[in-house]
Amino acid sequence: MRYYALARPERRVLVARDGDDIFDLPSANPDVEGYFDLVRAARITNQSVERVARGLLDEAEEVAPEELTGRLGRPAVPEEVWAAGVTYRISEKAREAESGMPDVYVDVYERERPELFFKATGSRTVGPGDAVGVREDSAWNVPEPELGIVLHRGDIVGYTIGNDVSSRSIEGTNPLYLPQAKVYERCCSIGPCITPPGTVGDPHDLGMAMTIERDGEVVYDEATSTSEMVVTCEELVSYYTRHNVVPETAVLLTGTALVPDEDFTLRRGDEVRIEIEGIGVLENSVTVV
Template sequence: MLDISQAAVSMQALIEGGTPALDAVRRLVAEAEDGQHQDKVIGGCAALLAPIPQPRKNIFCVGRNYAEHIAEGDRAQNQKTGVSDHPVFFTKPPTSVVAPDGDVLLFPDVSTSIDYEVELTVVIGKAGRNIAKADAMSHVFGYTILNDITARDIQRRHGGQYFKGKGLDGSCPIGPVIVTADDFTDPHALSIGLKVNGEQRQDGATKDMIFDIPTLIASLSEGLTLEPGDMIATGTPSGVGYAMDPPQFLKDGDTVVCEISGIGTLSNTVRSV
């Protein structure tokens, strides 16, 4: 039994603790709100970390999961790849994670084409392999926001594969919170958008995913064990910078704000190093 009141508990430990741990946290919060345990409430302000600041594994991501995003990419690159028969998966390393209000890093000697992608991200709560679509949602702990910062020039330089261009330090803002699955009626009925310096760039809806969340979990878990704390970013809607005419990449000092209804906003500043 995880004693929340006696220890500083990480989000990873909370997820692994399952329903009993989550219930204990809810009881503690309710008691604090009632003024019964004010001695256990920490006062003052602190910097907000990413919900899981040091993931145990790479973050799973899904490419090309919104039809309009696929179409804008095809137009920008003068190609016609269309919709794939199966989800396209790649990963981002733990070293890429950035906290809310943290810095998205630019490395001018490495890339001059840094882009953004707002994504609804699933947090796994229960381990499983070869998970059936019908059972997939029972493995979900909750949802958060992820900004899949991408170096487009590096992505193309390395043959179009995703990992290197999407794995730079400071390229994965996550947060501000994880909203538990029981607080969502339908994660496929959310608005999702992104602004750069106040300008709306992306404005979509999760209902437009090509592969829904049960399909993604079932496909990814084929022969591969998903574990508590694993994260799956589910793809981005249209409006990315490289597909604009002319392309609009992020620059030093830019403010990028991601928003998903029911979760909140994730804001970060771009900083050249």
Template structure:
């Protein structure tokens, strides 16, 4: 939970057995169902002031926080009891790539090594000196960045990753389909064929249809490094697989006590605990992002591209683990427990499994509409 949760405006999507997904407000130690006012999280986020709207809406008490958290753990859940879902539904799930110098280095290594982790390690020092010496601290699209671009082109070192890392246009891609993200406590998926992969802990902005940033949560942009390293055209296969997108635990709305500056100052911690006793912990700072979050939002949504149901935007990661595991740097093992946390958003916790073995994604937009219609909630939409 957020360290200041008593002062936070928090919303959750909860699975209520026998009913379906519910939009809930956290009030004290209780989760209050407000689905009759806001059938979807997308509808709530489209309000002029979602935090105020959620606070002012009455609802029914459906569960205690402690019981829901206890039933939202990777070790398994009781399907007869409520549990947390990803706190987004109809929103497009988008992601920004190569927004930190460290992630730029790792993408360059993947590209030059063609997805081979052993070859990437041999190239690390050479390419690392280039990134650390010439690229960190550059403002993408600036005259200084353009000068570096010209030098690298002349040296034959230009790359598609350098283009989005220091060029004027950010990499904005579709991470997952609406309603396909898993929530905290659920298994997150890695393709069985992948031999080099990693978690990507990120802050996720929640954007209303008119482009306003109305809140934030946490995400794990699970990545297959060997797949993307073979070709950037395989980005979809590397990123969008069954259960490969995790978001949660709650959506925290912007209000008088929490806003975009808190995101700009956020420190995000990643912890991986393996079933073999392996442990890894790392910290990344949003202060080191190369593009301001609002710049990334403006490149995603605007006159050039609309999202009528809103969007969730992953802001990118500076974390790419290189510690030895299995003799080739880091890669996941089945059963790894991955925790992504920051004090004001809480912790998103998932267990790693093969994507093919994770529960199939079956509850899409059609299923949601049928469910809401069966509960007499479709007429609530404004």
């Protein structure tokens, strides 16, 4: 199953999609307001998330399929979003190109310890169909499509799609400006759903694609695979949780392998479409913040 949040006027509704069937889980139990409520119930009862959800289906109201083509909310609002960098060769090359200090990125790519950095609080994230932001004081801004690891108390409980929007001109000036290049209003999108580990399959062998449209024309269209990562999801989580007081809920983005050419920058009104096999499609427009 995959888990979505419908953005209804009166409330956010957690729904489970099982093939062609879609179920309103709070209609069966109002205490199940979000995906992490399922995770907590699974931990308490020593069951899988899937088994807990299936126990609600007989009493849950069915949802019309067209509702999933309408307004979706964030499938989870994590307390923290972190991200990894230089986990793909192309990312390392792109970071070298943008920086006057390229050696720092080569050093990270070739070492055991990954680059991890704080990306966003929940309030800085947006969901499917909403607008991601680019900084007004940055001349070079790019989307970064990434597999997102959904964590509960440091344990992997699912996967999602993330867009780690980045201000390359700011980071390229000096690597110490990384927080300003990464952390700002609308700097990250998450969605469209959460797929549990048992459903997504091998997270290290998923097709990933990104398309960017501008004024109705495709200006970027490339694809890759998470098999190109030089570290595993488990290794990234291990470094994230080491000597760290992690929040109850978090998303850890795993780095990007799709990087537009150096002469490309996002503009207001662009449409970014990211697809990851086994999860779905995350679509966002672009605004300036």
